[in-house]
Amino acid sequence: MIFVELFTILTLLIGGSFLIRTSGIQGWILPSLGFVMGIALMLILGTIQVVTNQPTTPVSTLFLTLLIPIGIWLWFYNKGKTSFFRIVPAIMVLSAFTAAIIVLHAAKLLNLTPDSYRYAQVGSLFESGNMGFAQASLLLKRLIAVPLMHAPANLADHFFLTSITPLLALATAAILAWFCQKGLQVKQDSWWAVYLFPIAAALLLTTNQFFVYNAFYVNGHILYAVLLLLITGSSWLYACNADVSKTALKLILFLTIPALIVTRPEGGLHVGLVLIPVFVSSAFPLRLKALLSAVLGTSILIWNGFLWVNFSAAGQNAPIAVTGMFCGGLFAFLFIPFLYSRLVHYMTPRLLSVTEIVLWAGLVIAALLEPKVFTVSIHATIINIFFGRGMWGFSLIMIGALFIGILIFSNTPARIFLRFPITTFIPLGLLLAHLREVPYRASMFDSFNRMFLHILPLAILFIVSSAATHRWGFFITKPSSKIDKQRFEA
């Protein structure tokens, strides 16, 4: 088993590192970012295997995850556009990962719930080439990302890789610190601030007990959190003109969007939402916006089309969630010609406020139609967050208070990219309860309670990014012109 685990993790690390290195990323973040990018690439390749009905086995997926990036790197290397890894740091990183895998494997720390066995079931079906037996309803709820991550364990007759989620959690903390550092470097000139704030951010994340629990939990929350962080953080750094290769930021966006869509059912909807600031910002070229929309639309259409076919094959009607997401994917494609039309002039930052108003209005309407779902969900959420049932302790209260304080008293460039996904999370999460027609419950395993983990790294990044604010205070003047108003909205 240890060899399978070593082979899998090191393949993801090496493949992802070659890929991200080719795009221009260097330095201490390379292994962490490379590891997550390796996972994202593997998820995309595995999903393609599944939806195209190819023979499924993690061996071929892993080899492709290794060989494709090496091939791309070699191509660029021959053209003199990239360089080789430095030998000593590379050996040190490989040794550190190997040691961590051995220790984590020996510790066998795993948190398992019935959900974990559902993921294990799909992972096993993938490894044994029996994906045809996976029911559409199972795939609709569990999707494919977590099963693909753990599928290689079946090669050694196990269900789970014990080290992959803890290493992913560590990589999340490192990536959060990197985003903080790169973001602060845009406006900060104090060396201590550029180092201390990222360290504080990583510590704030890794000391959160719910995060620690999830670092050993066989589920997709840590994966979802890091992918969401990568999408929003990359957009933010791109808009800030941070000292990071724009090719790398674009590559991160292109790889993480499809990976997030196959991680959780609400992934497609959530990605569409967090990309709205990108679409209204002039910092992103039109071509990039069109490509992002195409990646979003293609990913949603392929996965939901696959589910649609599976439901039809089983003689069932596809649920409204599948049909709705399919329409969403089509909309993402129709959005591309819109970007090149004169109508694009209506794409102003005001759209962000409109989106938030629509979400809250939708929640009000849903609450009026189904008051019980709303009241039970709100009650459960309050108990989970404020009374300790959700196992968050005081951490969410503290982070929430910091978030609100910073929202009022500071302002940093382009922080809308970080703020918008957080402020839309509450209405979106509560609306999902109405869409599934089941209220949330007071438990640490409640869906909404666990979903707070998805925005936790992002909220910490938002808080830390305010260290770059040039003025702490509050507004006194009312905006008189449209341009001032837009500044306030930002």
Add this chain to the structure above:
Amino acid sequence: MNIQDKNQAFEKIPDKEDRVELVSWECGRLILLMLLFFAIVINLVPFRALNFQSGMSGYPAIAKLAKLGIISGDTISHRRGLYLALKQTAPRTNIILPTGCSLDIAQLYGLGRAETVIYRNYDPKTIFPDFNPSNHVVAAFNGSRRLGPGPFAIAKNEGKPVTMIVLKRNYVWYIVDTSLLPLNDAFREHQ
């Protein structure tokens, strides 16, 4: 004002006159840093509802920090224990189900790690007239828990995949290695 200007405004930070300064820039970030470290301390404060160990042991559905592969009645709900036991005790087996059996084929392949699963139209009573659970049972389940001390001595015949059949008698599932049973000839040929 064109769209480009509007969007650039959206990305700019407000001018100084937009704000009343509460504290200086340096002081503000020092306060923020202190608040961050205070939040870290808050994270580490022992909080009863947050206690990692007690939280996990106090909730039966939470799997524990345990050795991989251990099947716990608390963790495994309903029939999942049966499928996992199949995986543990008889990996890569050929499984024959009676027609109309309600076992989940996806779980037999997935959690049970079966090599093949096929349906056969057979009546356990006629095929196994001498079936005696105390002698022949390899694994028996009622809901989530394994019943009886039956040894898991299956799938060990020279490493070849064995053929298992699944029976259900008196609401108890039996997974039986056909090599241990006095099968009637008709069924043996049917395999």
